Amino acid sequence: MPEALLEVRALDAFYGDFQALFGVSLTITAGEVVAVVGANGAGKSTLLNAIAGLMAARPDAVLFDGQPIGGKPAYAIVTRGIALVPEGRRLFPSLSVEENLAVGGQLGRAGPWSLARVYDLFPALSERRHIASTALSGGQQQMAAIGRALMANPKLLLCDEISLGLAPIVVRDIYSRMPAIVAEGTSMIIVEQDIMQALGAAQHVYCLQEGRVALQGTTATVTREAISAAYFGV
Amino acid sequence: MDWLNTIVQGVLIGGLYAMFAAGLSLIFGVMRLVNIAHGDLIVLAAYLALVTIETLGVGPIASLTIVVPLMALIGYALQRVLLNHTLGDDLLPPLLVTFGLSVIIQNGLLEVFTADSRRLSAGAIEVATWPIANGLAVGVLPLIQFTAAVVVIGLLQMLFYRTALGRAFRATSDDPRVAQLMGLNNHHVFALAMALSLAVIAIAGVLLAIRTNFDPAIGPARLIFGFEAVIIGGLGNLWGTLAGGIILGVAQAIGAKLDPGWQLLAGHIAFLAVLAFRPEGLFPRIR
Amino acid sequence: MSVPAFRVAYGGASHRASAALLAIAILALAAAPLWADRQTLRLLSEIFAYMALASLWNLLAGYAGLVSVGQHAYVGLGAYMLFALTIFAGLHPLLAIPLSALAGALVAIPVAALVFRLRGHYFAIGTWVIAEVFRLVAAQLAALGGGSGTSLPAAIVTSIAETRQAREFAIYWTALILAVGIVGLIVLLLRSRYGLALTAIRDNELAARSNGVSVIRVKFIVYVVTAFGTAAVGALIFLQKLRISPDAAFSVNDWTAFVIFITVIGGIGRVEGPIIGTLVFFLLRQTLADLGSLYLMMLGAVAIVVMLKAPKGLWGLVVARFGWQVFPLQRHVTLGDEPSGAESIDPPHLPPIGSRH
Numbered sequence: 047m048p049e050a051l052l053e054v055r056a057l058d059a060f061y062g063d064f065q066a067l068f069g070v071s072l073t074i075t076a077g078e079v080v081a082v083v084g085a086n087g088a089g090k091s092t093l094l095n096a097i098a099g100l101m102a103a104r105p106d107a108v109l110f111d112g113q114p115i116g117g118k119p120a121y122a123i124v125t126r127g128i129a130l131v132p133e134g135r136r137l138f139p140s141l142s143v144e145e146n147l148a149v150g151g152q153l154g155r156a157g158p159w160s161l162a163r164v165y166d167l168f169p170a171l172s173e174r175r176h177i178a179s180t181a182l183s184g185g186q187q188q189m190a191a192i193g194r195a196l197m198a199n200p201k202l203l204l205c206d207e208i209s210l211g212l213a214p215i216v217v218r219d220i221y222s223r224m225p226a227i228v229a230e231g232t233s234m235i236i237v238e239q240d241i242m243q244a245l246g247a248a249q250h251v252y253c254l255q256e257g258r259v260a261l262q263g264t265t266a267t268v269t270r271e272a273i274s275a276a277y278f279g280v
Numbered sequence: 281m282d283w284l285n286t287i288v289q290g291v292l293i294g295g296l297y298a299m300f301a302a303g304l305s306l307i308f309g310v311m312r313l314v315n316i317a318h319g320d321l322i323v324l325a326a327y328l329a330l331v332t333i334e335t336l337g338v339g340p341i342a343s344l345t346i347v348v349p350l351m352a353l354i355g356y357a358l359q360r361v362l363l364n365h366t367l368g369d370d371l372l373p374p375l376l377v378t379f380g381l382s383v384i385i386q387n388g389l390l391e392v393f394t395a396d397s398r399r400l401s402a403g404a405i406e407v408a409t410w411p412i413a414n415g416l417a418v419g420v421l422p423l424i425q426f427t428a429a430v431v432v433i434g435l436l437q438m439l440f441y442r443t444a445l446g447r448a449f450r451a452t453s454d455d456p457r458v459a460q461l462m463g464l465n466n467h468h469v470f471a472l473a474m475a476l477s478l479a480v481i482a483i484a485g486v487l488l489a490i491r492t493n494f495d496p497a498i499g500p501a502r503l504i505f506g507f508e509a510v511i512i513g514g515l516g517n518l519w520g521t522l523a524g525g526i527i528l529g530v531a532q533a534i535g536a537k538l539d540p541g542w543q544l545l546a547g548h549i550a551f552l553a554v555l556a557f558r559p560e561g562l563f564p565r566i567r
Numbered sequence: 568m569s570v571p572a573f574r575v576a577y578g579g580a581s582h583r584a585s586a587a588l589l590a591i592a593i594l595a596l597a598a599a600p601l602w603a604d605r606q607t608l609r610l611l612s613e614i615f616a617y618m619a620l621a622s623l624w625n626l627l628a629g630y631a632g633l634v635s636v637g638q639h640a641y642v643g644l645g646a647y648m649l650f651a652l653t654i655f656a657g658l659h660p661l662l663a664i665p666l667s668a669l670a671g672a673l674v675a676i677p678v679a680a681l682v683f684r685l686r687g688h689y690f691a692i693g694t695w696v697i698a699e700v701f702r703l704v705a706a707q708l709a710a711l712g713g714g715s716g717t718s719l720p721a722a723i724v725t726s727i728a729e730t731r732q733a734r735e736f737a738i739y740w741t742a743l744i745l746a747v748g749i750v751g752l753i754v755l756l757l758r759s760r761y762g763l764a765l766t767a768i769r770d771n772e773l774a775a776r777s778n779g780v781s782v783i784r785v786k787f788i789v790y791v792v793t794a795f796g797t798a799a800v801g802a803l804i805f806l807q808k809l810r811i812s813p814d815a816a817f818s819v820n821d822w823t824a825f826v827i828f829i830t831v832i833g834g835i836g837r838v839e840g841p842i843i844g845t846l847v848f849f850l851l852r853q854t855l856a857d858l859g860s861l862y863l864m865m866l867g868a869v870a871i872v873v874m875l876k877a878p879k880g881l882w883g884l885v886v887a888r889f890g891w892q893v894f895p896l897q898r899h900v901t902l903g904d905e906p907s908g909a910e911s912i913d914p915p916h917l918p919p920i921g922s923r924h
Contacts, residue, residue: 098461099460100457100460100461119460119465120460120461121460121461121462121463121464121465121466124460124461124462124463125463129461130461132458132461136455136458138450138451138454138455138458138459139454140450140451140453140454141447141450141451141454145447145450148444148447149447149448149451149459149462149464150462152444152447152448152462152463152464153462153463194462195461198462198463308688312687312688313688314687314688314689314691314692316636316691316692362871362875365875366874366875370878371632371634371687371688372628372634372835372874372878373874373875373878374688375634375636375688375691376827376831376870376871376874377870377871377874377875379636379824379827379867379870380828380866380867380868380870380871380874381867381871382867383820383824383863383864383866383867384863384864384867384868384871387860387861387863387864387867388860388864390860391860391861391864500695500819501699503692504692504695504696504699507689507692507696508696511685511689511693541706541707542707544699544703545700545703545704545707548696548699548700548703549700551696552681552696552700555681555682555684555685555693556681559684559685
C-alpha cells in the first residue's frame, strides 16, 4: 500500500459554535486525483479550507507527508507544498494576469511550473498577460486561478468548485487540461457540486453529506444510485 | 515677480506636504488604516535626529542614516505588537488606538524634551539661494526638499508596481485571506508597510526640522497637511498626492502673502473647496 | 393569516430599582448647594459637563458610527456664541446658552454636508480640520480678543445674579439641568423609532439600510443634535470660566481627547458607559493630576489597553458579567394583549456585531 501523501483523520471543523465537519477522514496518495462531492453546505469547501490552513484544526487531524500540519497558518502550509484554488476564483483585482501568477510563485519553490509552463498550459492567459485580471471571462479567470496555484509548485493541488458559474463547454475545456497537471506529478483533490466532471477526472471519490463522509470508493466501482443516495441523504 | 516667488515657494513646500501624505496614503492603501499618530511620528523622527546629531556630532543629512532605519524598525515593531491587533471591520479600534498613541508620543516628547522650540541646523544651505531669473531666487534647501519628495514618491511608485514586494502589498491589500494562500504572512506584510511608511516619515521629519522650528505639539498639524494633500490630490494615486501637496502649499503661500494670519486658513479653505466641489479629489485613480 | 397581537415593553424589575436610585441621586445633587462647598460645586459642574459631552460623543460615535475627533469645534463655537450674544446683543447669559446651542446646530448643517463626503477614518480627520478652521477663524475675531481672547465683562457677570453665591448656585443648577437633560434626551431618543434605527445602524449598517432605515438621514440628525448639545455645554463651561481664548475654547486635549478616553474606558455604545467613564476619569484625576503630561500618557495607555482587551469598556464588562442595565432601553416583545403575568426577566444583553461608518 503506497504511503499516503495527505491523510485527514477524524477532522472536526467549527464556525464559531456551528460545527461544519464531523470526524471526516480522507486519504490521498501521490499522483492520485480524489473527488469530493456533496450538496451545498455539505462541508466540502470547509474541508479544503481546513487542509489549506484557513481554518483551525487539531494538529494531528491533517497529516501531510507524515507530518501533522493541522491548524498551521495558511502561509506556512503553502511552503510545504499544498496550494488551494479558492472557491470563486478570487484573483487579485489590482493585479494584472501575469502579476497574479507571479504572486502565486513568490515563494520560489522549485518544480516544473513556471510562468512559461503555465502559459503553455493555458495559452489564452498568455495573450492577456498584462490585462487586469478582472477583465477576463469567467473561464479565463478560473484558468488564471489554477495557474496561480500551480506557480507555487505544489505536491497537492486543492480545487474548490472550479466549475462554479461556468458554461459546460468551458468546464470541459478546463478539465481537459487536468491530465497535463497530473502528468507533472501534482496530486489533486477536486471539490465539485457537478459530479460528472469530477468523477471523470478522479480515481477515488468521497461524498459528504451534512459534514460527514456518506460514501467513499473508487470511481470505477461506485454506482450512480449509490452516489445519489449519499449526495442527498435519502 | 513677487507673486511668482510666492508661488514657487508654495510649490516647493508642497513637496514636503506630499511626503507627509505619501506615508499616510501608503498605509491606508495597504491596510485601510489611518494613523492618527502620523504627524507625531514625524516629530518623533525630528527629535531622534536631534539626539543623533548631538551625540554623534554629525549633520542632519548624515543623521538620516541612523534615523531612517531606526524609524523603520519602530514602525515594524509598532505594527506587529500593537496595530495588527486593531485591524478588522470595526473602525473604532485602530482610530482610538492611534489616537491614544498620538497623545502618548506628544506627552512623552514633552516630558523628555520640554516644550522648547528646536531646530536642526544644516549650515549655510539653510539660507542659500539659487537665482533663476531677474528677481526670482529659489531657496536651495526648499529645492532639495522638493527634489527629495519627487524622488521618494518615484521610488515608492516603482516599488509598488515593479517589485515583488509591491505585488505582495497590493495582493494583501486586495484580499488578505487569499494572499495567505500565496505564502504571504499578513502580519509580516503589514508590518513591512508600516516600516516603509515610517522610513518615509523619517526623511520628511528631518527635512521639516531643518526648515522650521519644531516642538512636541506640532504633530497634529502635519497630519492634517498630509491628509489634506491626499484628499485634494485624490485617493490611490501617489503622483496625485504630490499635486495635492503642491496645491496646498501654494494656497498657504498665497494666504500668507495676503496676511500672515491667513496662511493656515487659506490651506484649509482650499481643502474644503475641493471637498465641496470635487470630493473624489483632483486626480483620483480610476479602478 | 393575521399577525398575532403583541406589545413592546421597556424595562423590568432591575430598571425600577435603578430608576429609584437615579431619582435619589439627582435629588441629592440638586440639593448640593446646601451641603457642598464652593470648590465641590465647581468640581461637580465640571463632572456634569464632561458627562454630557461624553454622552453626546457616545451617541455620535457609539450609536451612529460617526467617529468624530473634532467635536471640540462645537464646544468652542458654543462658547464664542455665548460671549458674542452677551457682549454684543446684551442677552442674559443663561438665555444665551440655548441660543448658542441653536447656533451650533445651524452651523452643523453645512458642516455635515461637507464632512459626510468623507468616510471612516478620513471622516474623523475631516472633523478635526473643521475644528481647526473654527479655531483659526476665532483667532481672527478682534472684537473678541483675537488670538489672546477676552474676559466676560463684569456687568454681564453680575447680570446672572446679584451675589456671587447666587451666581454659583445658578450656574451649578444650570449644569445639572443640562447634564440630566442631555442624558435624558438621549435615553428618550434611543427609546423612539430613531433609537431603534440607531441601534440597528450600530449593530450592522448594511442590514439596517436594507431594512429601510434611511441611514444618511439618521446620521445627519444625530450629528446636528449632538452639535446642539455640545455647543450648549461649551457655552456653559466658558460662562463658568469667565474667560475665553481660541486655544482654550478649541482645545483638542480638553474637549476631545479626554471625552474620547472617558467614553472608551467607560464603554462605547451603551448609555451608562460615558457616565461610568466620567466618574472613573475624575477619580483618577483627583488622585493623579499632579503628574501633568505623565497623566495624559497614562490615560492614553489605558485607553489603548481597554480598546484592545475590553472594547466594550468597563460597563461592557459589567454587562457581560451581570447583565445589568440602568436605563430601560431593552425592548421586550410580548405576544397577546394582556401584559405578562409573572415578573418579566430581563433578557441577556446581546453584544453588537458592530460595523461603522
